[in-house]
Amino acid sequence: MPEHTSPGPDVYFQVQQFLFLEAALLDSWQLDKWLDLYTQDAEYQVPPTDLDENSTPENSLYYIADDRQRLNERVLRLGKKTAHSEFPRSRLRHLVSNIRILELTATEMAVEAAFVCYRSKDGVTDAFIGRYDYRLARTEQGLKIRSKRCHLDMDGLRPHGRISIIL
Amino acid sequence: MTECIPAIEDDQQGLRFRVPRRAFTEKGVFEAERKAIFDRCWLYLGHASELEEAGSFVTRTVADRDLIFNKDREGTVRAFLNVCPHRGATVCREKKGKKKSFQCMYHGWVFRDDGELINLAGAASYSKNFNECGQVNLREVPRLDQYAGFYFVCFDDSVEPLPDYLAGAKDYLDLISGHSPEGMELVGGTQEYAIRANWKLLVENSFDGYHAESTHATYLDYLMNTNGGLSETRLAGYAHDLGNGHAVLEYTAPWGRPVAQWIPMWGDEGKQEIESVYAELVARLGPERADQVAHKNRNMVIFPNLVINDIMAITIRTFYPVRPDYMMINAWALAAKGENDWRRKFRLFNFLEFLGPGGFATPDDVEALEKCQAGFRAGDLAPWNDISKGMAKEKPSFDDEHQMRVFWREWDRRLAGIREEVNNA
Ligand code: FES
Ligand SMILES: [Fe+2]
Numbered sequence: 001m002p003e004h005t006s007p008g009p010d011v012y013f014q015v016q017q018f019l020f021l022e023a024a025l026l027d028s029w030q031l032d033k034w035l036d037l038y039t040q041d042a043e044y045q046v047p048p049t050d051l052d053e054n055s056t057p058e059n060s061l062y063y064i065a066d067d068r069q070r071l072n073e074r075v076l077r078l079g080k081k082t083a084h085s086e087f088p089r090s091r092l093r094h095l096v097s098n099i100r101i102l103e104l105t106a107t108e109m110a111v112e113a114a115f116v117c118y119r120s121k122d123g124v125t126d127a128f129i130g131r132y133d134y135r136l137a138r139t140e141q142g143l144k145i146r147s148k149r150c151h152l153d154m155d156g157l158r159p160h161g162r163i164s165i166i167l
Numbered sequence: 168m169t170e171c172i173p174a175i176e177d178d179q180q181g182l183r184f185r186v187p188r189r190a191f192t193e194k195g196v197f198e199a200e201r202k203a204i205f206d207r208c209w210l211y212l213g214h215a216s217e218l219e220e221a222g223s224f225v226t227r228t229v230a231d232r233d234l235i236f237n238k239d240r241e242g243t244v245r246a247f248l249n250v251c252p253h254r255g256a257t258v259c260r261e262k263k264g265k266k267k268s269f270q271c272m273y274h275g276w277v278f279r280d281d282g283e284l285i286n287l288a289g290a291a292s293y294s295k296n297f298n299e300c301g302q303v304n305l306r307e308v309p310r311l312d313q314y315a316g317f318y319f320v321c322f323d324d325s326v327e328p329l330p331d332y333l334a335g336a337k338d339y340l341d342l343i344s345g346h347s348p349e350g351m352e353l354v355g356g357t358q359e360y361a362i363r364a365n366w367k368l369l370v371e372n373s374f375d376g377y378h379a380e381s382t383h384a385t386y387l388d389y390l391m392n393t394n395g396g397l398s399e400t401r402l403a404g405y406a407h408d409l410g411n412g413h414a415v416l417e418y419t420a421p422w423g424r425p426v427a428q429w430i431p432m433w434g435d436e437g438k439q440e441i442e443s444v445y446a447e448l449v450a451r452l453g454p455e456r457a458d459q460v461a462h463k464n465r466n467m468v469i470f471p472n473l474v475i476n477d478i479m480a481i482t483i484r485t486f487y488p489v490r491p492d493y494m495m496i497n498a499w500a501l502a503a504k505g506e507n508d509w510r511r512k513f514r515l516f517n518f519l520e521f522l523g524p525g526g527f528a529t530p531d532d533v534e535a536l537e538k539c540q541a542g543f544r545a546g547d548l549a550p551w552n553d554i555s556k557g558m559a560k561e562k563p564s565f566d567d568e569h570q571m572r573v574f575w576r577e578w579d580r581r582l583a584g585i586r587e588e589v590n591n592a
Binding site for chain 1: 493
């Protein structure tokens with residue numbers, strides 16, 4: 001079995017549809033289904049905007065650095081009325097584009113994409129802009145997300161003030 | 168005349184303390200605060216650990232003024248206005264780094280790291296004594312001083328010395344910088360965010376022991392879920408007036424502290440770690456102080472806008488109003504120098520679970536503050552905030568509002584002069 005294969009149009013189409021599905025589940029607040037897209041050892045991270053790319057959440061202060069357990073808790077929290085920032089829920093629209101498969105093995109792939117996520121609530125719309133770095137697991141049940149890292153392109157979290165949604 | 172500077176209502180007999188909502192909304196108050204508070208008080212600039220090596224610098228905005236905070240080649244820590252003496256351009260446009268000199272991009276003037284102009288393009292066209300008295304050197308801020316590694320600036324030359332200004336807060340700065348025998352350092356990564364609310368709402372919120380149960384219900388649920396129940400330790404403690412408008416809450420709480428309170432989630436490995444950290448504290452500081460350092464949480468506000476919260480992690484947070492209803496916030500994590508990877512990791516996890524704008528708590532604080540600001544729009548019909556909780560008590564509890572009254576009395580005192588001028592005009 002070759003270590004690396006080059007992605008054909010089928011694989012590309014599969015990845016694209018998968019990322020669009022993730023965006024749709026987030027936009028429609030189907031967070032339990034969204035969580036099912038992730039592996040049991042999954043990570044979800046949002047580094048701050050002033051760190052270099054090699055930082056890790058073990059040695060630098062991140063906005064978000066969830067392992068699977070904290071990710072479960074995040075979803076649980078967002079389902080409650082006492083998650084005040086998202087009750088009533090904001091309206092979301094994730095746009096995912098510029099998808100590139102950077103690495104491909106029989107079991108995994110590294111994928112990069114550009115995103116804009118709009119959050120609208122109380123008469124204000126905030127845009128989160130950045131790049132996703134994914135590691136996707138190729139499993140028998142199809143693709144799963146092993147890690148998703150969201151690099152924000154903004155100069156700080158201004159004027160947003162919070163990442164109360166999932167990017 | 169529509170703008171006047173409203174006063175607080177401090178009725179000690181009637182046990183009622185009220186703050187006018189216009190204090191959060193009026194342009195006139197915002198301008199008066201700049202003159203009477205931000206131009207007069209010592210303001211937090213940065214931490215000593217940010218300038219470890221000679222030649223290092225960071226640029227930062229403090230109360231609307233862009234500054235260069237640097238350590239020159241001789242090892243002297245300095246703070247300059249990041250403004251070209253020539254025609255006003257921003258001199259240093261990088262956030263941080265190492266530099267022996269700063270060159271303005273506009274006409275190329277070059278300043279040494281001690282501020283002196285060392286290269287003047289087209290010098291022949293200027294008089295020989297053009298910079299004789301340093302008129303065109305980088306302008307140093309009027310006052311710069313530090314206490315326990317915390318650097319402060321003041322834009323008023325006549326301000327009292329920093330130690331006098333800090334008053335009772337000094338002991339707490341000593342305590343917090345004594346978490347480790349090697350001192351403290353900032354961890355990489357700045358949380359830079361904004362809130363669409365008046366800056367004083369964040370002052371109140373940063374040491375509000377009253378809101379945890381309702382605002383942060385989901386965070387307490389999270390602690391419960393991940394630890395198989397909250398630890399025995401209950402939320403309990405007191406508020407202390409530290410003088411000059413500074414105040415602190417000191418209390419026990421059910422969450423884990425890397426220095427040094429163990430929780431079940433940290434397992435046996437964590438238990439040994441925490442025990443050894445505690446043993447070091449006892450040996451160095453004695454049992455009483457060690458207990459205070461390890462088992463008490465502190466939410467402190469140093470007037471007007473420095474928050475140091477030594478809770479499940481330590482945050483340094485400072486913020487400035489841009490408009491009456493909008494503020495910019497910078498927050499950093501302060502950590503024990505030399506702590507091992509395990510402690511550093513759990514410290515940072517503790518931080519981002521609760522403190523960060525992506526955590527399980529701060530977004531709900533932001534929501535609360537923005538909703539207060541929205542409510543203040545009806546200030547003409549509903550003009551007062553009530554801050555009376557615990558007024559009758561000799562020893563106000565951590566979940567009373569004593570600490571906020573300390574802040575507001577100082578705020579009121581500092582605006583008194585301008586209030587009289589404006590209101591009599
Ligand atoms: S404005 Fe800086 S050199 Fe002219
Ligand atoms: Fe809070």
